[in-house]
Amino acid sequence: MATGDDVVRQTGWVFNNATGDELTLAEFVATGDDEVPAYLEQFGLRGEHTQQQTMVEIGAGIGRMTCAFTREFGTVIACDLDQGFLERCHETVGRFGKPDRLRTLEVADGRTLDLPPNSADLAFSYITFQHCNEDDALELSSEAVRVVRPGGKIALNFRGPAPSDPLVIPAGTAVRSMYRVPGLGDWLSKQRTVTRLAWQASRLHPDQVTGPLAPLLTDIEIWANSKNKLSSHDGTKRAFDGINPHHWWLIATVT
Numbered sequence: 723m724a725t726g727d728d729v730v731r732q733t734g735w736v737f738n739n740a741t742g743d744e745l746t747l748a749e750f751v752a753t754g755d756d757e758v759p760a761y762l763e764q765f766g767l768r769g770e771h772t773q774q775q776t777m778v779e780i781g782a783g784i785g786r787m788t789c790a791f792t793r794e795f796g797t798v799i800a801c802d803l804d805q806g807f808l809e810r811c812h813e814t815v816g817r818f819g820k821p822d823r824l825r826t827l828e829v830a831d832g833r834t835l836d837l838p839p840n841s842a843d844l845a846f847s848y849i850t851f852q853h854c855n856e857d858d859a860l861e862l863s864s865e866a867v868r869v870v871r872p873g874g875k876i877a878l879n880f881r882g883p884a885p886s887d888p889l890v891i892p893a894g895t896a897v898r899s900m901y902r903v904p905g906l907g908d909w910l911s912k913q914r915t916v917t918r919l920a921w922q923a924s925r926l927h928p929d930q931v932t933g934p935l936a937p938l939l940t941d942i943e944i945w946a947n948s949k950n951k952l953s954s955h956d957g958t959k960r961a962f963d964g965i966n967p968h969h970w971w972l973i974a975t976v977t
């Protein structure tokens with residue numbers, strides 16, 4: 723069975739796609755250890771009660787950030803479409819985090835969180851919604867709001883629209899359909915450049931996300947790199963240059 727180290731070597735870093743035998747799970751987790759406190763601080767998500775709180779991580783992968791979340795929160799519910807990644811997530815948190823604080827949840831249909839309403843204090847998602855089709859990304863955003871208690875927070879990351887989208891998004895769709903062709907699909911899924919294209923599924927403008935959710939939220943903030951010129955209809959625009967220039971975040975309180 724593949725270990726977390728194997729997955730890091732074969733699948734590569736989530737942000738710069740580096741691969742190679744010298745990569746380790748420890749280094750991968752160290753990037754999450756840097757990012758988690760930075761984002762929690764920047765977005766005002768760290769408080770005196772955080773250690774008693776429950777957070778939901780949507781798209782946890784093999785646990786790069788989950789380890790740090792288990793040090794910050796009393797309970798972490800790591801959710802992912804891929805049950806294999808969740809098994810690796812357990813392994814990663816067992817090595818580098820606090821496994822007694824971890825629960826995992828498979829998002830079997832790609833859009834529903836099998837959790838009761840008002841059961842979490844924070845729902846967080848990073849580099850995940852861009853890999854879901856638009857409907858699923860919007861549905862998971864609304865699920866994030868549903869599972870967070872009134873007064874709790876959502877922190878959701880998206881990739882915004884870009885001029886290359888008319889080429890990249892249909893190409894990603896085409897590659898994903900070719901995966902289903904017997905013989906070709908198996909070979910294609912091992913071609914790294916093509917597979918990176920297949921991962922590109924959606925780009926969302928802040929208004930597409932906040933439009934349906936704004937009535938359920940307050941203190942809406944849209945965070946982006948100062949180079950990112952996206953306008954937004956709802957909420958306050960905030961700048962943080964630690965954010966990838968193509969990304970933006972929705973930070974808000976659930977009413």
Ligand SMILES: C[S@@+](CC[C@H](N)C(=O)[O-])C[C@H]1O[C@@H](n2cnc3c(N)ncnc32)[C@H](O)[C@@H]1O
Nearest residue numbers: 736781782783786802803804829832848850854
């Ligand atoms: C690029 S990885 C990011 C993982 C993690 N957030 C991080 O920053 O290291 C994207 C993750 O989203 C998961 N994912 C993709 N679509 C999903 C969906 N519809 N529901 C839940 N997870 C999904 C993938 O399986 C993968 O683990």
